Amino acid sequence: MSGSGSQFKQAEHKLLVIPGPIEFSDPVLLANATPGTAHTSPAFIPVFGESLKLLRKVLESTEESGSQPILIAGSGTLGWDAVGANLIERGDEVVVLNTGYFGDSFAECLEVYGAKVNQVKAEVGGIPTDEAIISALASKPKLLTITHVDTSTGVLSPAEHIAKLVKQHSPDTLIALDAVCSVASEEIKFDAWGLDVVISATQKGLGVPPGLSVVLASKRAVETLEKRKTPVQSYYISWNKWIPIMKNYEAGKPSYFATPPVQLIYALNTALKSIASASIGQRIEAHRAASKYVKDELTSLGLEFVPKSRDIAANGMTAVKFPTGVTAPDVLPKLAERDIVVAAGLHKAIATEYFRIGHMGITAVNRERGDLEKVIKGIKEVLGKN
């Protein structure tokens, strides 16, 4: 039984297997209950500084590369605004590779900041073709965005391959990876792939309560900020305000712009230390194994997936179609009765045809919890396949 023995377990707690928020470990929850602590205290400063360093490590970047981690109170969505407000000036061309709902929203956000957006849309469940990407790069856009895992479709974009296409066809184009649903669950090699911005949140692969915007910016992205001709289009998410603060915390010095979410940073620190205690590669492998187990079991039940093939399906979640004649009300409430919370469909074009299972963090890595066996057993029962 998931969470049994947790000191924080509530009578009504159900196993949370949506594509975020996910189940959190007890040490992370305990850290989130850290007593009142000053954001400038000698106890907290090294915790913040270490978290910045560990974030770089989890994303396979190095201090020598000049990459800049930025942790700000906010949702994952705030990362889109950070990209728009800091890197876009009115009229800048941006290519948005769209693999679902979150591509539409990222594009809408960038347009608020004056971007001229060219969306390269894949079919539902697919990814943009190389030809379409290369064609969009012909105009040498300032920025190209990739939704690494679009939570609405469960599609995993081949970020390494796309980054290679960009380097080959428009090397000055900045690459922003929306990794809200992929950090610490899918492979990301920030330096090796030549990424410029990774944006994420804490409540998915990192396994920390929601409320913290997680960003890593390359040296090239920071230089783009420095070369702006017009002012940054935000106060709160201006990297000009935050970069000195992050550098100070990383150097062990107190610093203030806006009060950081101290307890969430303690929680993130706890999670990052746990993640970094093994190799990142091992963690990604654990997510691949969890994903294979879930997808193999669902396949054996005759179910099909939203992603058109296994090689473009996320490892941290599964978007699975209902069998013919079955709809969400036949499945989701009955799983909830069994203390299992999965998510309904989100992509407008197919919302009623599928549901979503998250398998990130401790659910994927600490298999002895039995979370995934419980989910599969529940689905079998509900579909009458046991």
Added chain:
Amino acid sequence: MSGSGSQFKQAEHKLLVIPGPIEFSDPVLLANATPGTAHTSPAFIPVFGESLKLLRKVLESTEESGSQPILIAGSGTLGWDAVGANLIERGDEVVVLNTGYFGDSFAECLEVYGAKVNQVKAEVGGIPTDEAIISALASKPKLLTITHVDTSTGVLSPAEHIAKLVKQHSPDTLIALDAVCSVASEEIKFDAWGLDVVISATQKGLGVPPGLSVVLASKRAVETLEKRKTPVQSYYISWNKWIPIMKNYEAGKPSYFATPPVQLIYALNTALKSIASASIGQRIEAHRAASKYVKDELTSLGLEFVPKSRDIAANGMTAVKFPTGVTAPDVLPKLAERDIVVAAGLHKAIATEYFRIGHMGITAVNRERGDLEKVIKGIKEVLGKN
């Protein structure tokens, strides 16, 4: 000893008496350790909805007034951007009443969103004169901002009186109250005073870990948003995005724009229920009594305050000058050795001349904790006055 018996007490925890973050109660910390819960779950929706209603109540507003509470992941600073991005269009005139550091920053933020700012600056420790305010209102600005308690000076602005001046001399001017350091520690009557925006954060009077931006907008502020001729200048903090979400949560319906900080909202709900269980008036009185105790004791030691008189001094904090010949290194580290954390000076003009003591939340209300007696005893010892 503060926090003794707390199930979350850490060996190194020191009594936190800065002007935020403050000491948090155990029930609030436990709520912040709520296990993974979906932001759309039947368990969470009523908690969010109730929190919105309770926020209105704490600010002495009513649903009938059409006021709109908005809770978003972010720091208190994000509230400034919310005002700027939603209510300001390029060229709009704004009067910023400046009683310290935070007035400068609010003005800078509004300028990012295109405001033409007229700052009415008080002398350090003072408030703007009525004449200066009336004169600034002559141009009928779109918005006037008040820093209710400027944490850098401990000055409490007479918000009710200023609001009356605005209603009298420029009734169409919107009134925004920066109440980051005053919600739930100073009197705020949103409807009766005719305020249009109150912005705040959780880590001060509300007694909840930092990471949540707290806003209440009047019907008139929402109508100003609706009448904009140019688009809202942000995606993440666009009230057009958030108001429907907040209305849905308040009506008990799931809704999604960006993932809310679920655990922080559980924590806020716990704090708001505790606050609302007594009368708001009683709570404010408790803060006044705590403030009087601290200020009387410090006065008896011959110390003087940054605010020029008691009637413009905050009740949730005290900005107190060092005696002649004494500086921060003589006091703050020695208090820390006694497990007492106060804050250094922040206002540039006088930063080395004073320090700051917070007395909000459980430190002020649950006097049986003995927090304030411990602080006064510590100060007496450090200054050799015992």
